[in-house]
Amino acid sequence: MQKQISFTRSVVLGLLGLGSFIGLWHGLAVSGMISNVFLPSPVEVYDRFTTLLDRRFAGATLQGHLFASFQRFAYGFLLAALIGIPLGLLMGWYQLLDEIVSPLFDALRFVAPIAWVPFAALWFGTGIGGPIMIIFAGAFPPCVINAYRGAKFVDPRLIEAANMLGTPSHRVIREVLLPSSVPSIISGLRVSAGLGWQSLVGAELIVASAGVGYMMVQGQANISTTTVMAGMVAIGLVGLALDSALRLVERIIQRRRGLEN
Known part of the structure; x- marks a missing residue:
């Protein structure tokens, strides 16, 4: 019951914040303080958003551009x-590898x-390789860092028990280290997905011919602010969907491990 009340409260407060933002935006747009060319109203952006779903712009509909973006992101x-x-x-498992890789990784991240x-x-032009490289640069560090932390904080008793039973190192990694690190890995994937999606959009502003x-x-x-803002809305919605999906996976894993509050 307490969880349901907390969830309902979060939803209400979230909707209140969103409504306040849209109300302030609409008020500024219709006040005349800012030119409509630079700040269209939420209604105009919504109309443009729905139009882009049916009508091509810059070679594709909004869905087509989203598909191209998501393909690169994936x-x-x-x-x-x-x-x-x-x-x-x-x-996290091999100290020697940690000492070799960490200095370079810490510099590049x-x-x-x-x-x-x-x-x-320079290397890829406007092909798919350029955005993939930039997405990789944004998404890679959180994957490494959270997997590393997960490996470092595995219960030592589990490792000691496996070693006492004579379990080979590769099996300890697969059957003890990896399962124990899963919550930290999923948390890292959430951060990684967010940074990767942001990096993709930055890359497409410069080195892409679709998206x-x-x-x-x-x-x-084309001085079409509504198109720019409709794209921003689409980016936010897809990012929210990605994060929500990974949050769901995280909750399922925590529930199965008995870690959910």
């Missing part, structure tokens, strides 16, 4: 997870993903 995000999670676990854009443009970011650039070139 490649970059999966690549980051497939490399970053095993690397983080192994760094502070380079903003957008800083890789010039290299991506939501590209659509927004074309909207700017």
